[in-house]
Amino acid sequence: MxxxxxxxxxxxxxxxxxxxxxxxxxxxNDFDVQVxxxxxxxxFITPLTFQALSGKEVLTSLWKSNASNGMSHIELSRNYDLIxxxxxxxxxxxxxxxxLADDLLSSLCLARTCPIAVAPAMNVHMWTNEATQRNVSQLKKDGVLFFGPDSGEQACGDIGLGRMTDAEELFKSIQNHLTPKILNNKKLLITSGGTIEMIDDVRGITNLSSGNMGFAIANTAASMGASVTLITSTHQNFSENIKVIHTSDAHSMHQAVLEHINNQDVFISVAAVSDYKPKEKFKGKLKKSDSDMTLQLTPTIDILKEIGLSKNKIFKVGFAAENENLIENAQKKLKAKNLDLIVANLIHESMGLEDTKISIIDKNNVIDVPKSNKIVAAKAILKEIAHRIHSDK
Ligand SMILES: Cc1cc2nc3c(=O)[nH]c(=O)nc-3n(C[C@H](O)[C@H](O)[C@H](O)COP(=O)(O)O)c2cc1C
Known part of the structure; x- marks a missing residue:
């Protein structure tokens, strides 16, 4: 659903x-959209475009009703979370x-029982006109949400307020509005992305982690009301209210975790931290030669294990990316690292991809989440965390 x-x-x-x-x-992102x-x-744009994107017939007329009683405008005003x-x-x-209710859209807005948000888009002079501003102020009093408008260059060549907020920002506002604040007042420390262990000044050992899962968890947690600190190697479009700390190798990630772990409620280790690093880092750029070369590696510190086995009462969540025996290996890791929860996924079903198929595991349960994109998976993980930290009290 x-x-x-x-x-x-x-x-x-x-x-x-x-x-x-x-x-x-x-x-x-799993929304059911009726255009x-x-x-x-x-x-300006054909209904066919929206039909192809939403997978549903686009409605344009009061007089071509799909509802059995012929009253689409009333049917459509029910059972929706947002217009x-x-x-x-x-x-x-x-x-x-x-x-006014002289077409389908205005009629269903008048008959609505759910919240309504608007993303205005118009010429700067239309926006600043007293009539529009009177309307805006009345609509705000009526509880209508405003997303934007933004300022900038307009299609007509004018510059100023009136540009519609970009789709990605709008999506975030919609998601934020519809997300229950189940992590209000909770502090989350998250690590994300891969690490790079330098061999010389220009080469390193790294992995295929895209940082997408950590990105989804951090943004979703913030929209659930959490105060989020994210330690990551990736540069993505994080929500403004997330404190982002950039690190590169296992050592700098470890240092950043130690620096920020105090007073946090939850630690989620999503990062794919390198297990080994070169024993010695060469200065400059290693010269190429025709002979074989042996690189000696030494283990890096296991950040998750250190936090797991520490006396810190923080709620500890790990990730297990496995090739085989997924649940069994994840359960072993949960125990060995003294975690409260572990998220298990098969490498070929997750790493570097947009979608993932996860199982959320604690001491007693295995919850399978069907294949979904990482935001949907993040929601499922955070709901399980919220449920457990609230019932711990
Ligand atoms: C090329 C063109 C561009 C337009 N752009 C806008 C616009 O960006 N914002 C706006 O409020 N009206 C714009 N209009 C005017 C609206 O399309 C017009 O007011 C129309 O009646 C709006 O109808 P609706 O609110 O039922 O969709 C534009 C008109 C034309 C011809």
Missing amino acids: ASHKIILGVTGGIAAYKAAELTRLLVK VMTESACH IIAPASANFLAKLTHG
């Missing part, structure tokens, strides 16, 4: 093309303010 049901209302403006990307992001377009919107209007034209904001 999809995680959230959402109506995406598209109105007539150049930014309608950005709603296509928003649809793709929502669907990719409803105004007649003007269909002049998002993106782009929201100046005209549509005016209609919403005054409760």
Whole structure:
């Protein structure tokens, strides 16, 4: 079952093309999206585009109803978690303010029983016009959420406020709004990405970890209300409210963990930390020769084990990426490293990929999460963590 049901209302403006990307992001992240377009919107982008992206017929008319009683506008106002209007034209904001209901989208907005958010998109002078600003202030009083607009260069050549917020930012705002704050007041320390152990000044031993799982966990935890510190080797588009510390090798990651572990509630070790490093790092660049070369390796510190076996009362979560005997090996690791929870995944089903198939394991249970993208998997992991740290009290 999809995680959230959402109506995406598209109105007539150049930014309608950005709603296509928003649809793709929502669907990719397990949202059930019903697109409803105004007649003007269909002049800018075809319903077929949204149908292909959402996998559902796009609704455009009050008079072509799919509902058995012929009243799509009432049917559609029920059982949805959110209506998002993106782009929201100046005209549509005016209609919403005054409760006009002369097409399908405005009618279902008037009949809604769920929250509504708008992402305005218009020329700067349309946005700053007193009439629009009066409407905006009334809509805010009525509880309508505003995502944007942003400032910048506009399609008409003007510069200023009125650009529709980009799809990725909109997606984050929607996700944030719909995510229950089950980690409010909790502090999470997360490690993520791979490590690189330098052989000389330009070469190193590394692995295929993309950092995507840690990225998904960190962003989702922040949207669940947690205060997140992320120690990572990767450079991604993290939520602004995440404290990001960049490290490169196992040693610097270890140092950063020790520096930040105090007063945290949860430690999640997602990073693929190298088990070995070169015994000696060569200065400069090693010269090529025709003879064989032997590189002596020495173990790195096992950060997760050190924290697991420490007296720290923090809730400890590890990851086990295995080739075979997944559950058995993960259970052994859970015990050996004294963890509260371990997330097990097969390397070929997860590492470096967008999707993953995980099992969440504690002392007594194995919870299998079906193959999903990493944000959906992150939600499942964080729900299990939240459930356990709240019931520990
Ligand atoms: C080329 C073109 C671009 C337009 N861009 C916008 C826009 O970005 N924002 C806006 O509020 N209106 C824009 N309009 C005007 C709206 O399309 C018009 O007000 C329409 O009635 C809106 O209808 P709707 O709110 O039912 O979708 C544009 C019109 C044209 C012809």
